[in-house]
Amino acid sequence: MTLSTRDICKLAPVIPVIVVEQLSDAKDLAQALVKGGLPTLEITLRTPCALDAIRAMSEVEGGVVGAGTLLTPKDVKAAKAAGAKFGVSPGVTEALVKSAQDEGLPLLPGAATASEVMFLLEQGYDTLKFFPAEAAGGIPMLKSWFGPLPSVSFCPTGGITIHTAPQYLALPNVLCVGGSWLAPKELMARHDWAGIEALAAQAAALK
Numbered sequence: 265m266t267l268s269t270r271d272i273c274k275l276a277p278v279i280p281v282i283v284v285e286q287l288s289d290a291k292d293l294a295q296a297l298v299k300g301g302l303p304t305l306e307i308t309l310r311t312p313c314a315l316d317a318i319r320a321m322s323e324v325e326g327g328v329v330g331a332g333t334l335l336t337p338k339d340v341k342a343a344k345a346a347g348a349k350f351g352v353s354p355g356v357t358e359a360l361v362k363s364a365q366d367e368g369l370p371l372l373p374g375a376a377t378a379s380e381v382m383f384l385l386e387q388g389y390d391t392l393k394f395f396p397a398e399a400a401g402g403i404p405m406l407k408s409w410f411g412p413l414p415s416v417s418f419c420p421t422g423g424i425t426i427h428t429a430p431q432y433l434a435l436p437n438v439l440c441v442g443g444s445w446l447a448p449k450e451l452m453a454r455h456d457w458a459g460i461e462a463l464a465a466q467a468a469a470l471k
Contacts, residue, residue: 269370270391272304272328272350272358273419273439278429278467279304281332281421282445285318289455294321294329294449295461306352306442308332309339315346322347334371337363344369354395356380361387362441372419381413388452391417391439398423403431410437426463431468443467 273279274302280297284290284307294305303326307318310333321329330350331343340363343351350370361384364371374395375381384392394406397420401408406418420432421442429441446467451459 266368267269267328267349267370268349268391269372269389270417270439271367272370273372273417275304275328275393275440276302276468277440277470278302278446279306279419279421279440280464280467281306281308281442281444282418282447283308283310283444284313287313287320288318289452290317290320291324291327292455292457293452293460294324294327295463297446297464298324298327300461301468302446302464304328304330304440306330306332307348309334309343310373315342318343318346318348322349334360334364336360340364340367340369340450341396352393354393356384358392361389378409380411381409381416385413385416392417393442394420395442396422397432397441399427403435406432406435406437408433413437423469426466426470433470 328349331348332352334353334447337359344367352372354374356373372393374393417437417439419440423440432438432441446463
């Protein structure tokens with residue numbers, strides 16, 4: 265069964281935004297995050313092993329693995345071929361939207377302006393990534409959008425922490441947030457999967 269982008273965003277309050285440097289870490293990392301209560305995982309296409317990491321993490325039971333930093337139709341095709349269940353982009357282009365639709369890949373497209381939100385609504389998208397959240401206006405911006413654009417829900421990503429996440433999650437137009445604090449380099453370097461699981465559990469408990 266293919267989950268919609270909205271369904272995916274409702275699985276947990278936080279989507280870990282992950283940069284995988286070592287392929288050998290991928291499966292253990294996914295298991296720790298899923299066991300901690302965060303099934304939705306965004307693997308950014310910023311490293312040479314990212315697509316292989318998606319393949320490896322997709323084998324973890326209970327996980328819903330997606331590809332982040334989709335920039336081109338080529339990225340969309342590669343992500344889909346690697347087994348990604350959804351895609352995430354920092355912004356939006358017509359070519360990217362068409363490619364995602366052609367490939368049947370649920371897309372969480374990025375928007376930072378009202379015009380981008382309106383364009384994506386026209387394309388049939390009502391669940392968007394707000395990026396870069398803190399730099400683009402943060403909570404005040406989302407509050408401002410809710411009046412004229414009440415049908416759109418967001419996953420704010422960029423600069424959000426475990427401390428500020430609850431304030432975002434309290435907004436009526438926020439389904440979840442994206443967080444890069446869940447797989448810190450120091451814990452990854454030590455292969456401290458229990459520590460990462462604890463961070464995931466803390467995030468999963470957010471309201």
